[in-house]
Amino acid sequence: MFKKKEAHDYTQDLADLSEIYPNSMLIDNALIAGLKCSTINTTMMKPSQRNDLRINFGIALAGAGLHQIKIEAEPVDLSEKIEEEYRILESTENIHKSDLRRSYIDYLEKSSEDNSTLEKQRYLLLREEIRNDKEINEKMDILLERVREVQEDFRHLTEDGYDTQLLSGQQLVQLLQIDLNNNQAKLNRFVSKSPDFILYDEQEDIYAES
Incomplete structure (x- = not known):
């Protein structure tokens, strides 16, 4: 007799996630x-420029079809900053400066562990309904073409060009985790592994004899 442990909730248990593709998920x-x-700094814009920006943004979204705007406060990856501070510490000879830098490193490490350093990230998600598996390839082409059209429309929002980043399938799963399984999302926030790792802990036996 086998039963499933209740110790962890995995994202695949909380959502009907069927498949992950390079730049989409089903x-x-x-x-x-x-x-x-990315954010657009409107502080130095004239009122007419801000109004034009709103109008052009609305036009771009109107042509996007089914979509959702998401704003998430996500932990900042401080690992590179911490490594840099350790390198500086090794070459610092002044005792007082070393103590100050060591205290700063302790602060960075604690912030990283507590997820207390957050940064708002903005996403635009597009959706394409499918009725059966035979439609997947055709609908995926349609969806990614819609995304490319929105990218092109967004590029003209500002004079110097507004760039956006196409999300990978793994990044989409991480967004899903934030909504449905925040604890697992925190555990995996800096994991650069395959999506399967994010969804399942393959090293853990989730079944036990009773």
Whole structure:
């Protein structure tokens, strides 16, 4: 007799996630793709420029079809900053400066462990409904073409060009984790592994004899 442990909730247990592709995922009979969008500083813009920006942004979204805007406060990866501070510490001879830098490193490490350093990220997700598996390839082409069209429309939002980043299938899964399985998302926030690793802990036996 076998039974499933209740110790962990995995994302695949909380959502009908069927498949992950290079730049999309299949969930609830729909393909999802998306863009990561940077912020636009409007502080120095004239009122007329801000108004034009809003109008052009609305026009771009109107042509996007089914979509969702998401703003997530995500932990900042401080690992590179911490490594840099350790390198500086090794070459610092002044005792007082070393103590100050060591305290700063302790602060960075604690912030990383506590997820207390957050940064808002903005995403635009597009959705394409499918009725059966035979439609997947055709609908995926349609979806990614819609994404490319939105990218092109967004590029003209600012005079110097507004760039967006096409999300990978793995990044889409990580966004899904934030919504449905925040604890696992925190554990995997800096994991650069395959999507299967994010969905399942293959090293853990989730079944036990009773």
